[in-house]
Amino acid sequence: MKRRSFLSWGAAGFGSLCAGVGVSLAAVLRFLTPSVFYEPPQSFKIGDPADFPYGPPTFLADEKIYIFRDREKGFAAASAVCTHLGCTVKFFQTDHHFHCPCHGSIYASDGKVLHGPAPKPLQWFEITLTRDGQLRVNKDRPVAAGYRLMVKA
Amino acid sequence: MNPIRDLWQSISRRDPLSTDKGKSELVFLNVWLHIHPNKVRPEGLKVKHTWYLGFITFFLFLVLVTTGIALMFYYRPYPQPAYQDMKDLQFVVFMGGFLRNMHRWAAHGMVICVFLHMCRVFYTGSYKRPRQFNWVIGVVLLLLTLGLSFTGYLLPWDQLAFWAITVGTNIGSYAPLVGARVRELLLGGHMVGEEALIRFYVLHVAVLPSLLVLLTMVHFWRIRKDGGLSRPVWKLKPQKAANLVHIGEPEPEPALAAVAAAPDKTYGLMEVVTGRPIFETVAPEEDEETVFSYPYAFFREGIALVVTVVTVMAVSLFWNAPLEEMANPAKTPNPAKAPWYFLGLQELVSHSALFGGVIVPALVVLALVGIPYLDSNPSRRPADRKWAIWIFTVFVIVNIVLIIVGTFFRGPGWSFVPPWVHVTAGAE
Incomplete structure (x- = not known):
């Protein structure tokens, strides 16, 4: 060779x-x-608008979201997952802030970081009304903090 | 004709242990024992030099393999059954709780002993030429031990497990570019769920132990090839030490002078090869004092084995491995803590996830791997290594302090709470 x-x-x-x-x-x-x-679908129905009270947000444990309902502004859906390391934040009625139990991050009620190591504000998700009159949240569609869905009673 | 003696000799195939030849053959004709040399230097057996930490770590691993296999008989790696099986082990299976305790405490012990072993090797300068690469293998073994501990942490599927792994894997996802992808690969999804459990199980019982066994074999083999058990060369008699502590490039002209075989030598010269050696010879010198491995080394190792096993058993009799309520993804316990050996990291992560979770650990691992190559000081004498010892000691103390702060001084919301202040912990 x-x-x-x-x-x-x-x-x-x-x-x-x-x-x-x-x-x-x-x-x-x-x-x-x-x-x-x-895994659970990212877009899901959460129920009838009438199920959600005005005032303090409703926590949906399985979906890890908070549903806000405001008389003037309407519905909004906030993620309950801390942007730091994925712990579930809790909304406190006393100071109207979200508190993370893991590393002490605190978010304002609009999701902005007030304190702690969280690098980003809480995520807000698109919330729509389906044809059968139910609310639907889509976690694949993040929206700005001011996004609201107005539902006529 | 003595049939019993014939039977025994067919098994042992060696001379009686009363003879030197028998003592040698016990070692080198036995597949399990021949990782040892026939003869060892007595200074290498000193408890106050090595503290037998490498042996103890290995024995803890044996305990972990044995108890781990036992636990596998009763464990189904699927969320609800997994937790149910933990309860069964605790309250139904005969000795189940005891075996689980042994497995848990031996695992913690192994993490501690690997770390102490690393400290010992550093302080005695035993990572220096020609043992540099064995130190690197040791660092990989430390990482494998942490990996085994971390993957095992999820398997009980209780709140402790679920949130420690949620926090731990999220720390990893801060790594630039690959972080999120590595997390997805590790969890088999985007959250800690059934796919994550089976992946952690496979890693814990098959992949990581196999790697650990393979590298442990290399680690032991290299000890033999790199000159045997570490010993305090700086304490040897000056004349002898002068010959032995010669470290660095060998003399330009390799001496191939014929040496008369020592009377107790049981091997012969196989071949004379030409060429310049890169490393000086690391076999015991002809005139060095050595003792037979049997009984001197084996007896001490046996004691270390018995002490290790008995200690793990005693601890397991009195303290139960923790088991909290079943994992609940909707309910984060407050505070949610990673396994204790990662609490130093979590403490750093509580200030900045990228800094504490990615940059610092990456630099620490790089620095550890680089130690034998960065430290160009050939001397192993502690008095000659003041700077190295200072820097390493600061590293060890910072580690320990961070872990203590994370373990005992962090309360709900990761606020600073001294351990003597009672706070009712619980899920928020």
Whole structure:
């Protein structure tokens, strides 16, 4: 075997080996990445507008959201997940702030960070009225803090 | 004809232990014991030098494997059954609670002993040439131990487990670019749920233990190849130390002078090879004092094994492993704390997640791996290493202080609460 052909065959062989290993590693990574997430839907109905009282927000534990209802402004949905490390924040009627139990972050009632390590304000989600007259929250559609849905009684 | 003796000799296949040859053969004809050398230097067996922390860590790992396999018989890695099985182990399965206690306390013990072992290796300068790479393997073993502890933390599926892992995996997601993706890969989803539980289970019982076993074998093998158990070379007699503490490039002309075999040598020269060695020879010198591994080393190791197992058993008799109410994603306990060995990190994270959760740990791991390569001082004598010892001691103290603050001084909302002030904790 000539030196040139040995080197080119060798390079081709080594290159194929590297490519094979690379593709296999990528395949392993892809295998470990779920193709389907069997998780609760991000868009869901939360019930009839009349179910929600005026005044303090209603906490929906399974969905981890707070539903605000205001006589003048209407409905709004705030995330109850702290933007720091994912703990569930609690709204206190006494000071109208959200408090995170994990690292002491405090958010104003509009979601702005007042204190603590939280890097971002609480997320607000789109809230709409479905044809059957129910409220629907879509966690895939974040909205500005001032977003409100007015429902005629 | 003595059939019993014949049977025994067919198993042991060695000379009697009353002879030196028998003592050697006990070690090198035995698949389990031959990780030891036939003979060891007595200074390497000194308790006050190594504190047998490496052995104790390994024995704790053996306890963890044994009790872990036992627990697997009664554990189903699915949220509700998992918690139910914990209750069953605690109250129904014969000895179930005791085995779970042993597993939990041995795991905490292993984290502590790996750390202490690392400190010992640092303070005795045992990471220096030619042992640099074995230190690096040791750092990887420390990370694997933390990984095993962390993945095991989720398995009971109680509130403690759920929120520690929620907080812990969210810390990781602050890593730039890959953070969120790594979290998704680890959890098999976007939150701690059934997919996360099975992933943590597989990592905990198969992937990480296999890696740990493989690297432990390399770690032990390298000790042999790098010159045997660590010993305080700076305390040896000056004449002897002068020959032994020679560290650095070998002499330009490698001496290949023939040496007469010592009377107790049980091996022969296999081949003379030419070329310049990179490392000086690390086998015991011919005139060095050595003792047979049997009984001197084995007896001490046996004592360490018994003390380790008995201590874990005693602790498990008196203290139960914690088990809170079943995991409830809607209810964050206040305060929600990570496992204690991550509380130093959580303390930093409570000030800044990116700084405490990503930058500091990454720098710490890099610094630990780099120690043997950055520390160019060849001396192992503590008096010659004042700066290195100071810096490392500050690192150790900061670690311990942060963990203590996170464990005992943090109350609801992560506010500063001294441990002597009673606060009714509970879910908000």
